[in-house]
Amino acid sequence: MRASCLLAAALTTSLMGGAALAQTIYPINRAEILEGSRFDFKVEFPNAPTSTEVTVTVNGKPVAEIFGRPTSFVQSEEGQKHSALWLRGASLPAGRYVVEATQGASKATVNWEVFATNEPRKARNVILFIGDGMSVANRTAARLLSKGWEEGRYGGELAMDDMPSMALISTSGTDSVVTDSANAAHAFTTGHKSCVNALGVYCARNALTLDHPKVETIAELIKRRSGMAVGVVTNSEIEDATPASMVAHTRRRSDFNDIVRMFHDVKPDVIMGGGSPNFLPKSTPGSKRTDNEDFIARFKEAGYALATTKTEMNAAVAGGSRKLLGLYNTGNIDGAFDLRLARKGTVSRFPDQPDVVEQTKAAIEMLKGNQDGFFLMVESARIDKYSHSLDWERSVFDTIMLDNAVKVAKDFAGERNDTLIIVVPDHAHPISIVGTYDDALPGQQLRDKLGVYQQSLPPNYGPRDAEGYPTDVNTSRRLAIAYGTYPDTCDTGRPFMDGERVPAVKGPDGKANIANEKDCSGPLATRKVGNLPLNANSGVHSGDDVILTAMGPGAERFRGHKPNTYVFRVMAEALALGGQ
Ligand SMILES: [Zn+2]
Known part of the structure; x- marks a missing residue:
């Protein structure tokens, strides 16, 4: 109960902060900035106000005073419906900073931590x-x-x-x-x-x-x-x-x-x-x-x-x-x-x-x-x-x-x-290791060959070379590794010795991706209905x-x-x- 209330509160805050109607300040809230590193300071104001209709302060002071340099103000930036205050190539000494951007009754606030590296250099x-x-x-x-x-x-x-x-x-x-x-x-x-x-x-x-x-x-x-x-x-x-x-x-x-x-x-x-x-x-x-x-x-x-x-x-x-x-x-x-x-x-x-x-x-x-x-x-x-x-x-x-x-x-x-x-x-x-595919297991389908729990015996790959790579992975007992996301595709349960796997290809409508038929006709080939949107032709992060x-x-x-x-x-x- 408490967790969901906190989540709801967080969502409300972020929606208010990120909505098109609010001022937006960059760097954003809770930014951690290395002392002396350069960054572009920008505040965007919705509805293209003039510079006299807005105020921006850093720790309660004018921006130019804090950064020691003048800002520039662009009304209707790039012809868009917002105005922008800029200071490119800014930097700050270590400390805590509160940036406030006021436009009429609306005030946006972000906090920055500018951190120092106090100790002498430790790594060459x-x-x-x-x-x-x-x-x-x-x-x-x-x-x-x-x-x-x-x-x-x-x-x-x-x-x-x-x-x-x-x-x-x-x-x-x-x-x-x-x-x-x-x-x-x-x-x-x-x-x-x-x-x-x-x-x-x-x-x-x-x-x-x-x-x-x-x-x-x-x-x-x-x-x-x-x-x-x-x-x-x-x-x-x-x-x-x-x-x-x-x-x-x-x-x-x-x-x-x-x-x-x-x-x-x-x-x-x-x-x-x-x-x-x-x-x-x-x-x-x-x-x-x-x-x-x-x-x-x-x-x-x-x-x-x-x-x-x-x-x-x-x-x-x-x-x-x-x-x-x-x-x-x-x-x-x-x-x-x-x-x-x-x-x-x-x-x-x-x-x-x-x-x-x-x-x-x-x-x-x-x-x-x-x-x-x-x-x-x-x-x-x-x-x-x-x-x-x-x-x-x-x-x-x-x-x-x-x-x-x-x-x-x-x-x-x-x-x-x-x-x-x-x-x-x-x-x-x-990606997850789920067992081994073992050709010795009974049955005609790929799923029959999947050994899980006590049947997930170690793979019998070829001997390792001097750099630790197996010299043969297309053997009778192979690791079974599953991906959690995929387009429509065909699983072979075997390594792709003829070149990198192409799990899906464009279908007849030129938009939706369908299984790559090249992988669908082998002895153990298994069709899988994808769980990704149809415009995806591969797995995702x-x-x-x-x-x-x-x-x-x-x-x-x-x-x-x-x-x-x-x-x-x-x-x-x-x-x-x-x-x-
Ligand atoms: Zn990637």
Whole structure:
């Protein structure tokens, strides 16, 4: 009873706060802001009032007095039915702030905490590993596949699990319980909560995606305030949400061409991933740019070596390069399952791609010589992408790959005790281990082959290779992993050796998605009626909490349950990035 009353009260408050008729203040209520970090202050007033009809105060004083700079006021911003007060690039000393925006009888209030980093710098280096969409079942399955299982015990620990600090991280954004990778990574790299598809901005009423109120990213802060080197490593397109969160300010994560320019503006020392077409001028065949900017040339002019293959990457490292632009695929780099086992995807077109482990080794090698230390973000991106396509074997292979990259970082950190290593997913998927499919069980249907409880015997995968990947997963007893959301689809109960699973395709009306018939005719193939809206052709994220593990100076701050923005706070404090 009490809980539901509290919920009703919370809903009423948020509806009042978020309704179109109220003034809206950015940064939003309960923002936690690093002392001295930059943010755009904006207040939106409905019904397009004049400046004389409104008042804005911070701790009871005029805004210009608090920030030491004048504000600007735009009536009917962009011709819309609201007016806006702006102060771009603001910053504040540590303290508690109450912002009030008054318009006639209506008053909106938000509270901010501006936090200092009082202690001296604790970490020389920070390595942030993001397992995109990595859920608890990914970790368990990766441990089972790569370490083995016998009589209830695993044959060893994952490198990411064998860490002294752990916390439960919640991933929601301002607008929704279940979020996306842009908004989720933005929380790590800025410490602010925002909305789906947003990177480095609050979601205001601006029409243009690049005009929304910005907040500074950790890469920008580091480049502005320290001599540290910065690395961004992923196996997705480098413009994709998670790597982009290091440098980007846009309401729309698909602004790939702008994001390339933002990478060039911030200039992380090491940039590696796929997605080369957005770097090429539109006159070049295969380019995805709409202008004639040549960002390959511009990075080269800025002193970057260019690598398009693993061989070139290793040569750049051996040659002593400290700045590298590595673009190894026109799209995403292939995942571990295809690089090592199935040889599908784009492996034949790009036969010399580095995996995340090799990229991590190369990045650390290039960054570690920097006098003031380094910040490295490494993403294993396709854990998420393969979970969208309900292809759990590929998703789990990329979890093993992430773990091997974590091992590289732990080996580097060794006894140094000056490197904070954090491993964290940005959000979860509804994925669970439910048993094993066993061909020896009687019956003709896939469901007859599902061994649950005492029949969930360990899988008989082929022997593991030196990196812990099974050499054969298409065996007679296989892990059964279920996804909680799916379109109309057909289950085969077997790994997809001929290429990444395509669970559904567009139906005859060109709108609704239907099962991919390619998977519907095998001996055990089973039709499933989808539980997602018909416009979905793949699985979706879940709002479950995720598991963070960490080690090194500052890691002890992680325990219990924390919001995702807390990851930024711990990193900022470990590096003492605060200060006016
Ligand atoms: Zn996703």
